[in-house]
Amino acid sequence: VVDRAVTRVVTPGTLTEDELLASADNNFVACLTRSADPDDDPATTGEYGFAVLDVSTGDFYATAPPSPAAVADEVGRFDPAEAIVGPEVGTDAFPADCMVSPFDRTAFDVDAAAETVREYFGDPDSLLAGEAEVRACGALLAYAEYARGGAGEPATDDSEDATDPEDGHLDYLNHLTRYDPREYMVLDPTALASLELFERRAVRGIEGATLADVLDETACAMGRRRLTDWLRRPLVDEERIAGRHDAVGELARDPATREQLHGLLRDVYDVERLIARVSRGRANARDLRSLKDTLDVVPELKATLADADCDRLVGLRDGLDELEDVRDLIGRAIRPEPPIEVTEGGVIREGYDDRLDDLRETERSGKQWIDELEAGERERTGIDSLKVGHNQVHGYYIEVTNPNLDSVPEDYQRRQTLKNSERFYTPALKEREDEIFRAEQRADDLEYELFREVRETVAAETERVQRLADRVAALDVFVAFATAAAQYDYSRPTFAEDGIDIEAGRHPVVERTQESFVPNDASFDRDEFLAVVTGPNMSGKSTYMRQVALVCIMAQAGSFVPAAAADLRILDRVFTRVGASDDIAGGQSTFMVEMTELADILREASEDSLVLLDEVGRGTSTADGLAIARAVTEYVHDELRATTLFATHHHELTETARELDGAFNLHFSATETDDRVRFNHEVGRGPATASYGVEVARAAGVPPSVLDRSRELLARTTAEAVPNGGVDADETESDGADLVAADASAVAD
């Protein structure tokens, strides 16, 4: 029970370098500032400055979100583990699981920050849009230097081994990506969470998979990070998307090339992080060998891509730098499978340096002399049991058992007394020992010196290695997307202005966890863009709505999609409003959260957005909820005209859908077998019946008398409702009505 395995969970913000290496994911630290300059025009420069950095890879991004909501979107996108904030900004922009660290206010000073940015990337004015952005980038760089231990606090490990302990400059940070959020589809934290792109929603201890999990056919850590990045920031430029699809398609059609590339990429190390360690003087000899192993793969990658056809693949192939100089240097200098320690020898190859080879020869011959000593001394003294040995404390000794002590020659000096023997040394032995020791010491020192020279030479090529890593990562994602496409029968989406037309679409995650998944069509255009979806829970409403969104996101990220065919439009944003739990002690309520999210959607959605609404209005009185749901439906229909799926339990809303030109009804239904409710998971036109709940209650074991009474009450309400509700028999599914009539006597009490 005790003393067994210990599961160690480490918080993302406090990972040490080695622990980071175990995870392929990015580990971001963020910085947020707010524009203090009254001349800054928020329309062009944004109201905020936001920068994020992965210290382990050197990935550095900056942008200028125009509003607190946009800040929240960017925070959600990068999901930083840690953050620092300018003195003019509160910490509430970051979620509770992101540690906000205190940091020196002066680093946020605009002149200091601009100077820091200049040191790393060049002229801040040409790179960044405004003062807030410059301040965010400069402060974040300063923080990275501080955290690394360069400025002020010393690093806790291996600091003597760093190349520049005095100067905190991080040489591997030399590329800044400044982006405009409008270049990407917006996915706010609510959408990321409810669509389960990256974070599993653990419910009752059961963890499902995420979209990133099921698409992750990548072979290396760099690919996995790039995949995450692409899913977090789907493109909105049709040409760029098509470029990715071309590459995916070409590899999907060519299994031999794809598998060969995948096999090669499996031998690729995380050189993005590795070169960062090299640059910081933290890499050991194994790291250098890993870099060489990776470089060994590059010519083969190029050869495999010899027949590449599409622009992206050709571009990648031609851009792969073989770095022969680096590869050759490491190959000549560093032994294969070197030890982790770089100060204790065993690192540098024989033949690389004459002085080193001489020292090692001295060491070797000395040891040989000692090896031969035992036989010589036995002969000289006539003591057959005489032994030559070595221990850590006393060094080499000649051991003679007590009965033989009389035969010990005069030049033997006593070193140590044991119970049954004495240990001696001779001046000659002592001399040899000292010689070996000195040679060993000097050789180890020399190896370390040579190793550092090699490491510095490699460090000088950091940018080239980073460019290589960048291309390898993209290639890995193309191969992964192609693999998923081929393996799971995805198809290439097309884009048109008109609408969304998905034929036999599937939910990419759910279809993997279930034995049989029922594909469904989805069709929206300028004339019919709002669907009211009814049907029991468990029947597939939520899955259906999410799969529409996921197909669009995957397509814009560059992946093929789980559907027989998909003709899509470019979405600017996906909104979701789906169920949340009550938060009792916190004083929040489902309904307030629901309404706040709804208000955001009604304020921000455009005609190019996709909106998923799941049971809006269920946290209030039913009459009230229905009125709001109906008013929202009308508003979305008349004002926003966003493509919308609205799942509801308000059967009355199906009536509204019938009344509005651009709206239509969809439903899911159920059938019953052996006292169990079964869902066929097929979407159909028209509304569902309202009676499915009683059958679920029956399957769950609710007593028959309660069920009978429920049916009786329901029949009465429905009868009353007919004059107002006007349910059209033609459009209503009949499955549910059958269910109500089904025999319930077999249910156990």
Place this chain on the structure above:
Amino acid sequence: VVDRAVTRVVTPGTLTEDELLASADNNFVACLTRSADPDDDPATTGEYGFAVLDVSTGDFYATAPPSPAAVADEVGRFDPAEAIVGPEVGTDAFPADCMVSPFDRTAFDVDAAAETVREYFGDPDSLLAGEAEVRACGALLAYAEYARGGAGEPATDDSEDATDPEDGHLDYLNHLTRYDPREYMVLDPTALASLELFERRAVRGIEGATLADVLDETACAMGRRRLTDWLRRPLVDEERIAGRHDAVGELARDPATREQLHGLLRDVYDVERLIARVSRGRANARDLRSLKDTLDVVPELKATLADADCDRLVGLRDGLDELEDVRDLIGRAIRPEPPIEVTEGGVIREGYDDRLDDLRETERSGKQWIDELEAGERERTGIDSLKVGHNQVHGYYIEVTNPNLDSVPEDYQRRQTLKNSERFYTPALKEREDEIFRAEQRADDLEYELFREVRETVAAETERVQRLADRVAALDVFVAFATAAAQYDYSRPTFAEDGIDIEAGRHPVVERTQESFVPNDASFDRDEFLAVVTGPNMSGKSTYMRQVALVCIMAQAGSFVPAAAADLRILDRVFTRVGASDDIAGGQSTFMVEMTELADILREASEDSLVLLDEVGRGTSTADGLAIARAVTEYVHDELRATTLFATHHHELTETARELDGAFNLHFSATETDDRVRFNHEVGRGPATASYGVEVARAAGVPPSVLDRSRELLARTTAEAVPNGGVDADETESDGADLVAADASAVAD
């Protein structure tokens, strides 16, 4: 960013002994078996055998749950971190976070198990009710022995230090508590979770407090565990409850005694776990000193309780064993503040053993001789810079710098050559050195031997220490309950057959997190036992319902309650059915979970149960949900007659409450100030209005046109509903109606 603090989270089932010590909570391993004997009568012996053990404290419980549901209740009660199961039982009785370990089938054999039980506790037939129980207990004991490393696998650490490495017997396991679940109020896992007794419900990363947290005024770890145990298993015997209340009351009225006891109890170590380590031969000298420090407190505890009046306190006082013999032995033998290692000396006091004192004297005088050597040798050789030193590798040496080497006497033998000096030894120095070394070694060995003798003597008193720990734990909980009662103005509940009558009750957790908490009455009797509660979310419905349950649970656990007065009835069980999240990938749905929990309640609740239903029927179509809600209300009213609070958004249900004799309406309402909806959190008789939702939507920022349209639609529905619903103007609150009429023009878009 990197290399900062690392948060280490360790899973409960895999805690090592030291990590366990950091947490006061119990860490249970459970065992489940099923009756295989056709002669076993499930009515008397139960269908299952269930045993749980905390290996760190020796707490051992056994019972015979009659059904799978009852097994789930016991599993939920103890929340084991790990479990083993008989070959005839599946692992699905345990939740996903409980590790089910494989274990030797033969341990579940009835004869082997009976023999194991006999070894530990005596005759199994007189102790346990049936074969399944015997098998559960025996197998669990065998597993504990195995896990400890006695049988088969060796323990991973410190095993050479265990008293009986051959024999796995765990001497500190000598008390078995066999209980009947009917002796306690049943709290199933659903109720434990939704009432947040122990587990916080983390929502969006915000963690609230639990009932256990807010009542935890305990001073020591043993008290904290006992508090948890009492809350998990509230009593149903009125006399036993009154006994606890007497003790709490006496201490609540006497702050001086209470604070003195609390101060003393803070010096009490976790001797329950400590004595387990002593018994297993794993305790070190510090543990023994901690035991002595605890025993030092006992006479003071007794003295402080000299004037105790009530039976429980008098009984505890008289039962406190001062264990003078143990205390005296440790005091004489073990040094204060000894090192952690027990094999390297510094453990045994001077004066305890003559042989030891002699050896230490030899060591001391030898060292003194060496201390004086430097001066002597300087004088003898005339070398003023001569130094006597010591290092780990070469031992003592006399160091002479190179310029003085000519003055070195003949008896100096060279030990080591440095750059600027030589190091020597003399035969006399060598001799002294050996003498010191031998004395030190023998003294260390002797100390360890003496320490083990002391530890074994203490181990022989394990049962007495356990009894003391038991009483100290109960005393700590009484003091804690009294402290909470005094500090937070709790009152002593009374019990009557009639009903539940709480005057100005509060939610014990929520009242701590909010600046002002509005107390509310609750009144149920044989004639009016079913309340339909309406009102907006956030208005206090859920908090109100939970506080009624928590007051009853606290009272039966022995605590005073957060209310001005409370006249309660003894409840056999508390049921809850409150909101859950959808579980998308898992294929479950809110509604199925809801209906399954509801079916359990309808099957199991009695007239003596308290039932909380929160929005039953919201996972299905509204018409359907209403029919079920209404049928359930009637069933609870007509058949079960359990005290029930039913929160609902179906305004139509208030009508049902008016029609049923034993039912009545309660409502929460809201007022509006400065464009914000405010809740006064006051419960009132009668139903709420149905219009609160639109106002919340307004506060959340939903566009005015949507709000206006919602009001229009709502007015129409309400007008239509009047002929059917028949809302009685006298009983309806008017606050809500005002809200609808209020000016909405100030809301921002």
